[in-house]
Amino acid sequence: MPTIAVDKAGLFKALGQDYTTEEFDQLCFDFGIELDEDTSLSQRPVVNGKQEPAQLKIEIPANRYDMLCFEGISLMLNIFLGKRTSPDYRLVAPPKGELQVIHVNKETARIRPFITGAVLRNIKFTKERYDSFIALQDKLHQNLARQRSLVAIGTHDLDTIEGPFSYEALPPGKIQFVPLNQTRSMTGAELMKFYEGDRNLSKYLPIIRDSPVYPVIYDSKRTVCSLPPIINGNHSKITLNTKNVFIDMTATDRTKLDICINIVVSMFSQYTEDPFTVEPVKIVSPHNHQSRESPDLTPRETQAEISYINDCCGLSLTPSDICALLKRMSYTASPSRASPDLIDVQVPPTRADVLHQADIMEDVAIAYGFNRLPRSFPSQSGTIAQPLMVNKLSDIVRMEAAMAGWSEVMPLILCSHDENFAWLNRKDDGNTAVRLANPKTAEYQVVRTTLLPGLLKTIRENKHHGVPMKIFEVSDVVFKDVGLERKSRNERHFAAAWYGKSSGFEIVHGLMDRVMLMLKSAFVIGEEGLKSKGVEEAAYWIDEVDDPTFFEGHAAAIHVRIDGKEQVIGVFGILHPTVLEKFELRYPVSTLEMNIEVFL
Numbered sequence: 113m114p115t116i117a118v119d120k121a122g123l124f125k126a127l128g129q130d131y132t133t134e135e136f137d138q139l140c141f142d143f144g145i146e147l148d149e150d151t152s153l154s155q156r157p158v159v160n161g162k163q164e165p166a167q168l169k170i171e172i173p174a175n176r177y178d179m180l181c182f183e184g185i186s187l188m189l190n191i192f193l194g195k196r197t198s199p200d201y202r203l204v205a206p207p208k209g210e211l212q213v214i215h216v217n218k219e220t221a222r223i224r225p226f227i228t229g230a231v232l233r234n235i236k237f238t239k240e241r242y243d244s245f246i247a248l249q250d251k252l253h254q255n256l257a258r259q260r261s262l263v264a265i266g267t268h269d270l271d272t273i274e275g276p277f278s279y280e281a282l283p284p285g286k287i288q289f290v291p292l293n294q295t296r297s298m299t300g301a302e303l304m305k306f307y308e309g310d311r312n313l314s315k316y317l318p319i320i321r322d323s324p325v326y327p328v329i330y331d332s333k334r335t336v337c338s339l340p341p342i343i344n345g346n347h348s349k350i351t352l353n354t355k356n357v358f359i360d361m362t363a364t365d366r367t368k369l370d371i372c373i374n375i376v377v378s379m380f381s382q383y384t385e386d387p388f389t390v391e392p393v394k395i396v397s398p399h400n401h402q403s404r405e406s407p408d409l410t411p412r413e414t415q416a417e418i419s420y421i422n423d424c425c426g427l428s429l430t431p432s433d434i435c436a437l438l439k440r441m442s443y444t445a446s447p448s449r450a451s452p453d454l455i456d457v458q459v460p461p462t463r464a465d466v467l468h469q470a471d472i473m474e475d476v477a478i479a480y481g482f483n484r485l486p487r488s489f490p491s492q493s494g495t496i497a498q499p500l501m502v503n504k505l506s507d508i509v510r511m512e513a514a515m516a517g518w519s520e521v522m523p524l525i526l527c528s529h530d531e532n533f534a535w536l537n538r539k540d541d542g543n544t545a546v547r548l549a550n551p552k553t554a555e556y557q558v559v560r561t562t563l564l565p566g567l568l569k570t571i572r573e574n575k576h577h578g579v580p581m582k583i584f585e586v587s588d589v590v591f592k593d594v595g596l597e598r599k600s601r602n603e604r605h606f607a608a609a610w611y612g613k614s615s616g617f618e619i620v621h622g623l624m625d626r627v628m629l630m631l632k633s634a635f636v637i638g639e640e641g642l643k644s645k646g647v648e649e650a651a652y653w654i655d656e657v658d659d660p661t662f663f664e665g666h667a668a669a670i671h672v673r674i675d676g677k678e679q680v681i682g683v684f685g686i687l688h689p690t691v692l693e694k695f696e697l698r699y700p701v702s703t704l705e706m707n708i709e710v711f712l
Contacts, residue, residue, distance in 0.1 A: 113174050114255055115148055118182045120166040122240060126186035128195060136168070143192050144478045145179070146171040177256055177371060178462035181248040182240075183379040191442050192479070198442040198460060199388040201378055201409040206233065206391050211405065212358065213276035214329075216397035220281045223320060224264075224327045224340060224362045226369050227279045228406040229393035230377045231270060232357040234385035242352055245380055252372050260316050263363040263372045264341030266329070268348035270356035273331040279362070281325040289336030290346040300326045300339065307342070316342055329360055366402075371464040373407045378462045411444065411458035416469040418453050424473050426486045431455055437479035438472070501712050502604050505631070506586045509606050509708060512630045516623055518582045518608060523566025525588070526556040531565040535694035537660035546590050546600050559590040559600075563607035563705055564661075568695040571611045579699060580612030582619075586708075605682075607705040615686045616702040617666060624670065624684055624704050628652050631711055650674045650711075663688050670706055682706025 124130045131139065137147040152166035170185060178184045190196045206212070214229050237245070249265045257263035284300030291303060298306060304321050307313045319341055320326050329337040331348075338344040340362040350357060359376060363369035377390045384390075392405045418431055429437075431447040434455055438445040442463070448454035459466045466472065477485060499507075514520060526548070533540045546559040560566065563585050571581055588602040608623055610616030632650060650672060657669040667685025671678060684704035692701060 113171050114180060114251060115169050115171050116180060116182075116185065116251070117167045117169045118185060119240065120150070120152060120168045123168060123182065123186055126182075127189060127193070139189065139193075140170060142478075142481060143189060144173065145176075145185075174255070175465035177252065177375050177464065178378070180251040180255070180375075181379055182244045183248075183382060184375075184462075187379075187382070188442060192440050194440065198439070198444065199378075199382070201381065201461060202389050203392045203405075203407075203409060204233075204386070204389045206231070211392060211394045212270075213394045213396060214360070215276060215278045216395065216399070216402070217278065217280040218399035219325060220279055220327055221400060223281050223323050223325055224364055225400060226363040226366050226402065227329075227397070228361050228363075228369055228373045228395060229277075230359045230373060230407050231391035231393060232359070232377065232381060232384055233389075233391050234355055235357055235380065235383050236385075237350075237352050237354060237383070239352060241380075241383055242350075248376065248379060252375065256368055256372060260341035261319055262365045262368045263361055265372060265376065266338035266340060266344050266360045266362075267350055268337050268344065268358045268360070269350050269354045270358040271354075272348045273335055273337060273358065274333060276332055277337065277360075278330045279327070279360075280330065281327050283324065284326050287326055287328050287336065287339065289339070291339075292344045292346050292349055294346055300328075303339065303342070313342060327362055329362075370407070374409065374461040374464070377407055378409070378460075407461075409461045411460055412466075414457050414459060414466075414469070414472075415448060415450075415454045416457055416472040418455060420469060421473045421476050424470075425477050425480065426488050427480065429476075429480075434476055437476050440479040441475040443472070443475070502709060505708055505711060506604060506606075508630060509627055510586050512627050513584045513586075513606075513608065513623065516626055518584045518623065521567065521570045521583045521585055522587070523563075523570055523585065524556075525560055525590075527558060527560050527565045527569075528555050529557045530694075531569070532558050532560055532562065536562070536564060536691055537688060543592055546592055561589050561591055563587065563589060563605050564609070564703055567607055567609040567703065568691075568697065568701070571609060571697060571701070572695050575698070580610060580614075580616065582608070582610055584608035584623075603707055604709045605705055606708050607703065609701055609703045611697065611699055611701050613699055615666070615700045617684075617686050620684050620702040620704045621668075624706070631708070657683060657685075659683055659685065661688060661691060662686060672710065674710065679710065681708075681710050 133150045133153065140147045147168060148171045149169040150166070151169070156164045156166065158164070172179045179188055191198055212229065212231060214227060216227055249267070252263070252265065253260050284304070287300040288297055290297050304317055307317060327340050329340070331337060335347055336345045337348050338360060359373070361369055361373050381388045381390050390407065390409065392407065395402060395404050395406055397403050418434060421434060422429055435445040435447065438457065442460050444458040445455050448456045457472055510520060529540070532545060545561050548557055551557045567583055567585060570583060574581065584607065586604070586606050589605050590600055590602055592599065593601040606627065608620060610620050652670060652672045654668040654670055656665070657667050658664070659667045662685035667683060669680050670682040670684070672681050682705050685702065687701045687703060
């Protein structure tokens with residue numbers, strides 16, 4: 113979780129009172145954050161003859177992006193303490209009535225397709241506010257933006273540039289400007305070489321360095337504002353004297369983009385002349401249907417069940433009680449007219465972490481006080497646990513194999529490409545295995561499509577043990593599936609391997625028969641909710657199969673008929689000598705592998 117360092121005196125001034133370390137630690141606990149360190153209790157360094165001011169280092173939950181700065185922490189704690197109400201964030205028109213416009217070139221789809229923007233008009237910076245403004249951007253870059261790969265933030269002095277702006281993607285040689293805090297103009301290619309040795313910026317260069325085009329933002333006079341996600345232009349850099357801030361953000365993820373822009377403008381709009389007002393920017397992007405006015409600070413409307421909240425917390429709160437507690441957590445809530453068991457909740461634009469009524473319930477518990485919640489026996493719960501069918505099925509197979517005298521192993525899910533294909537005498541058609549884009553070692557190149565490599569490597573590393581060796585695994589393999597949104601799917605397999613001086617074919621066959629018998633009986637009696645139409649009348653048989661992984665004439669495919677549908681679910685046999693040679697095994701090995709998800 114991120115740790116935020118804030119000025120102790122400044123925070124206590126914003127909260128309107130001083131706290132002892134113990135009192136503030138308790139306040140943090142009550143709100144669900146943690147005081148990591150109070151530097152006033154230790155020796156602080158002396159800089160330029162002056163001791164560094166005392167700081168409070170506060171650990172923030174990873175989902176609370178709105179508390180990654182001094183402004184967010186002080187605002188949320190003041191609302192929690194009842195010293196102020198939740199802000200009413202408003203979008204306002206600019207003084208001249210015309211919004212700033214960003215025109216998006218369709219070529220940007222090749223590199224960073226999304227952009228948004230906003231203007232903070234008549235903002236007043238102090239050194240502390242300026243430092244916090246920069247620090248918030250850094251924290252967002254490190255956490256939510258995944259080192260700028262998902263979102264990059266740029267801030268500019270609007271009085272030094274002039275709209276409308278254009279967001280383009282150009283070859284590196286056609287981009288030329290003076291980078292932030294530099295004096296020499298550089299092309300995009302020169303800039304990459306210049307910052308290769310920079311401790312801070314070098315880690316961001318690979319994001320776009322190998323692309324044929326770089327993203328760039330120009331103003332109406334073709335002045336470069338920024339080269340995202342690397343650096344801003346020096347021409348428009350903000351200072352303590354900046355009055356109007358133009359914010360641009362580019363991204364590869366639209367959701368993260370909207371969260372970041374809302375967090376930045378919400379936290380620092382409190383310093384504008386008219387507090388908590390933001391000037392929107394018009395995005396013109398017809399090629400990808402992203403034209404809009406940004407940001408959208410409208411609270412999200414949702415509902416939560418009163419009975420659910422009370423059951424989870426062990427309380428008997430009335431709708432008005434719950435609404436009052438949610439007000440302390442910066443929500444706006446009221447009893448619903450649709451049902452007496454519902455409350456209507458408005459989620460502020462800063463709370464992107466609220467996805468379900470469970471999140472609302474958690475905030476009710478925080479506002480009520482965790483230490484005040486009634487203690488009850490675990491049987492009193494608002495949740496009902498039940499195993500997933502695939503996990504229950506796996507446990508049955510696991511138990512039967514173990515009771516038959518086999519030992520369970522748990523190898524890694526990643527393996528080398530050769531282990532998954534060539535060493536098993538199998539060919540890769542390019543549409544089966546999920547490859548890692550940038551594997552660190554040759555040992556971890558693909559996500560396994562079979563459990564056999566893991567079993568065989570386990571035997572190889574344990575050859576010093578006595579034989580016979582009987583091991584099994586029940587776990588997932590992964591296949592490409594372009595028809596799904598995530599382009600891949602998991603499949604639960606059961607696999608076993610016998611290693612000994614004899615082939616062990618009949619022993620592996622017996623294990624398969626035992627597992628199939630017990631799977632059928634488990635469905636017949638409906639063990640712990642297992643349901644699958646047709647399994648009670650299922651049948652299975654084996655046929656000889658020609659599989660290059662196995663010794664010729666010593667392999668069989670496992671066929672099943674479930675609900676009238678016949679399919680092959682696995683194969684078992686004696687491994688081919690070339691497979692044994694690749695895995696450095698001296699004795700014969702018989703293996704079994706089957707897909708158990710077909711029974712669900």
